[in-house]
Amino acid sequence: MLFGIYPGGVTGDDTGGLADGPPDDPALISNALDRLQGRPGRPFLVRAYISFDDATGLGAPHATATPTAAAQFAIRGRRLDLVAQYQSVGGDVEGYCAFLRELVEQYGAVTSTLQVAEEPNITSNPTLDGYYPGVNEAIVRGVSVVKARALELGHRHLRVGFNTTPLFGPTASFVADLTKHGGEDFVADLDYVGLDFFPDVFRPVAAADFEEAVEGLLRHHRDSVLTPAGLGSLPLHITEHGWPTGPDRPARRQADVVETVVRVIAARSKQLHLSGYTHFALRDADSSKAGLFHQFGLTNDDYTPKPAFDTMKMLVERYSASS
Numbered sequence: 001m002l003f004g005i006y007p008g009g010v011t012g013d014d015t016g017g018l019a020d021g022p023p024d025d026p027a028l029i030s031n032a033l034d035r036l037q038g039r040p041g042r043p044f045l046v047r048a049y050i051s052f053d054d055a056t057g058l059g060a061p062h063a064t065a066t067p068t069a070a071a072q073f074a075i076r077g078r079r080l081d082l083v084a085q086y087q088s089v090g091g092d093v094e095g096y097c098a099f100l101r102e103l104v105e106q107y108g109a110v111t112s113t114l115q116v117a118e119e120p121n122i123t124s125n126p127t128l129d130g131y132y133p134g135v136n137e138a139i140v141r142g143v144s145v146v147k148a149r150a151l152e153l154g155h156r157h158l159r160v161g162f163n164t165t166p167l168f169g170p171t172a173s174f175v176a177d178l179t180k181h182g183g184e185d186f187v188a189d190l191d192y193v194g195l196d197f198f199p200d201v202f203r204p205v206a207a208a209d210f211e212e213a214v215e216g217l218l219r220h221h222r223d224s225v226l227t228p229a230g231l232g233s234l235p236l237h238i239t240e241h242g243w244p245t246g247p248d249r250p251a252r253r254q255a256d257v258v259e260t261v262v263r264v265i266a267a268r269s270k271q272l273h274l275s276g277y278t279h280f281a282l283r284d285a286d287s288s289k290a291g292l293f294h295q296f297g298l299t300n301d302d303y304t305p306k307p308a309f310d311t312m313k314m315l316v317e318r319y320s321a322s323s
Helices: 025-035 093-110 135-152 167-187 209-230 251-269 305-321
Strands: 001-006 042-051 078-087 111-116 157-164 192-196 236-241 275-280
Touching: 001 025, 001 305, 025 042, 025 305, 042 275, 078 093, 078 135, 093 111, 093 135, 111 135, 135 157, 135 167, 157 167, 157 236, 157 305, 167 209, 192 209, 209 236, 209 251, 236 251, 251 275, 251 305
Parallel strands: 001 042, 001 275, 042 078, 078 111, 111 157, 157 192, 192 236, 236 275
Antiparallel strands: none
8 A cells, every 4th residue: 555644734724724833844854754654765655735826827846835845855765646736716727737737847757646636526615626617627637638748758657636525415426527527538547536534523423433434435435436437446545534633632542543544445455446545644733723623743743743653654564565
């Protein structure tokens, strides 16, 4: 299984704002990544976010929004999991496609996965890409643009995909609608689909039911979302998962949640074609604040580990891809 983590200190919230705190410390980030990775050369993803909007200039290098200068962490066998957000109020899909080409040129050599848009099924939150007009067209065209430019540059290692949150009821057709719109060429260019999921964070799940709930959610996404969309055999990567500490959210419980989720993914990886797990996040945005979005880290905001940090190290050692 391919592991990864988002190492930045900024977290989007459910109101369209950002939770942040002390600035990132690149040296401490590198040290923590080394410890989680376990040994140099072991495949490990570093998740980073970069955004296109109507003010984005083309023809010059593009800096990652968070973590800053993310490419510095793509060393010793680590590669970027780069999220290219689409946030054009004017619906500038053409500009976004040009932006994606430039991202492949700039970051392709150190990027393993390039995710086109972030949570495009969420339409109510301006920090997420479903809020912006033309997002479905941006995904369909963007995936093919990334694939074509990567092949032109010889970056055959670079995989391209998109992600969603869990989809139920009428929203379960989101992926099928997308593949219908994109057609066979879009499906052929996809290398994976991502899933951001946070069981027991926004809707409580009893501890006794947690493992069953995690497996049920993953099975639902494969059988009821991806398979009807013609993506039944495409790898599914958990692109964001986490559980925040804070009042009434003990650190020991966070460690148990991480272990349970990863063990379920590992146990069902072949059956459900689950390709990897990326944790959100390495550090708290601000450990002094009790808000739900401030304490998602495996460490506090000063990088001192919580119990879940050592749990994650153990899971990487046990289940990680060897090469």
